[in-house]
């Protein structure tokens with residue numbers, strides 16, 4: 249029964265998609281069957297895995313509202329054990345179109361109930377907002393993984409996100425846990441990076457992954473080739489970082 | 505009669521807030537009275553100018569819905585000619601709370617009608633989404649300034665944003681223009697940077713500012729001191745970039 253992990257942070261550009269694509273790939277390469285759901289209308293996870301968004305007939309919005317089955321939306325990727333539910337721009341309408349729908353926060357939870365059984369992990373890439381799509385992901389998830397860029401503004405947003413997680417726990421999903429906080433784009437030349445690491449570890453202690461993802465140019469080049477980092481440059485510091493994070497996640501989950 | 509410029513891009517982390525704070529400061533230092541409206545619930549523009557968000561009684565949400573006057577919300581900054589309408593987290597409720605309100609897209613346009621007369625420029629910092637807050641900014645604005653990070657994913661989102669701008673032009677604001685596209689976080693060591701610059705200039709020609717903002721560590725340090733770049737490190741490449749962008753904007757606007 250797959251563990252569902254939402255990758256969320258309303259601060260923009262902190263590495264949600266980069267973490268979703270490369271962590272899901274790292275876990276799939278370790279042999280576990282993985283499902284990755286792109287819930288961001290920007291569809292960066294979808295193009296980051298080389299899938300042409302304009303050619304999609306069915307995608308995550310139709311899956312969310314029950315107009316397409318899992319079989320119709322799922323797409324294989326270049327990684328054998330990794331399956332994707334892709335996103336298209338139509339998802340953008342969800343926030344407004346679903347306002348009147350009863351139980352609109354639980355649509356994804358219901359849609360994913362069946363498919364999750366065939367995967368060890370289900371990752372969900374979220375948009376940079378705390379709107380209905382992210383709420384759906386937090387309601388469906390067992391846990392939330394929070395990428396935090398090693399920058400000042402990214403740290404500021406953490407309190408707001410933790411507050412929202414508490415609200416979702418109270419109203420929609422009492423079992424929601426924090427899988428962990430992962431520091432991203434760490435640049436040893438930038439004094440802010442070490443300051444942010446120090447403050448985040450001081451505040452959140454054990455909940456911060458030991459693995460820190462470095463700023464690494466290969467990670468920003470890989471998406472233009474539609475490849476996860478392991479296929480683009482497996483010897484890069486970025487690939488090392490996400491391989492280490494995948495291992496750490498698997499061992500944390502196995503240790504329960 | 506101040507020119508209202510929305511700073512928008514639904515892609516996260518592309519430099520909207522950094523551009524809002526430092527462009528508004530650059531223009532104010534050139535002698536023009538400037539108003540800066542923070543319309544992002546994250547409130548990064550507000551903290552980037554050193555204003556303590558928890559101490560605010562009235563802020564941009566109450567100004568938007570007419571529960572607070574401009575006199576009550578406006579805040580002076582360390583820059584003489586720069587005034588701020590600050591944001592607080594309450595803004596986050598706007599997207600849902602305003603769904604039933606008639607003319608909810610024109611709330612900002614109405615609220616800003618009077619105050620704009622005492623400024624040469626009004627800049628609006630938008631959240632990373634194409635929801636109601638960004639639609640309000642695009643409806644109130646004379647023009648939209650689009651920061652584009654020199655990264656692959658940031659380029660992908662441009663088509664979506666231009667599509668939304670066309671929709672706003674058709675339904676709410678026929679006079680809306682594109683002020684320009686500004687390339688941000690340009691890093692000459694990263695081959696993606698020059699690729700993105702080449703493609704964006706090829707596609708958008710004249711509409712791309714000549715000034716390119718370099719990746720510069722001082723720009724990411726300044727917000728932790730609550731200062732615009734000109735007060736934090738006026739000799740930095742970041743300060744040079746935004747001073748040049750301010751001059752270019754002023755001369756474009758004066759040339760009409």
Ligand SMILES: Nc1ncnc2c1ncn2[C@@H]1O[C@H](COP(=O)(O)OP(=O)(O)OP(=O)(O)O)[C@@H](O)[C@H]1O
Pocket residue numbers: 259260261262263264265266267288292374375376432433434461462463464465467468469471486514515516517632655656657658
């Ligand atoms: N460790 C890293 N080193 C270098 N570049 C990175 C790294 N992580 C992410 N990037 C680049 O930084 C940009 C932002 O990352 P990404 O798009 O994954 O963030 P996001 O949180 O998903 O953004 P959004 O809020 O728009 O969804 C992208 O262009 C990405 O390629």
Ligand SMILES: Nc1ncnc2c1ncn2[C@@H]1O[C@H](COP(=O)(O)OP(=O)(O)OP(=O)(O)O)[C@@H](O)[C@H]1O
Pocket residue numbers: 258259260261376399400401402515516517518519520521522523544548630631632688689690717718719720721723724725727742
């Ligand atoms: N030219 C630059 N050089 C170095 N760092 C930069 C530059 N511009 C912005 N930054 C840093 O990059 C991060 C993202 O920038 P910023 O927060 O301004 O983007 P944004 O588009 O406003 O993000 P959001 O989508 O969350 O509103 C911030 O930590 C900022 O300090």
Ligand SMILES: [Mg+2]
Pocket residue numbers: 264265266288292374375
């Ligand atoms: Mg993303």
Ligand SMILES: [Mg+2]
Pocket residue numbers: 520521522544548630631
């Ligand atoms: Mg911002």
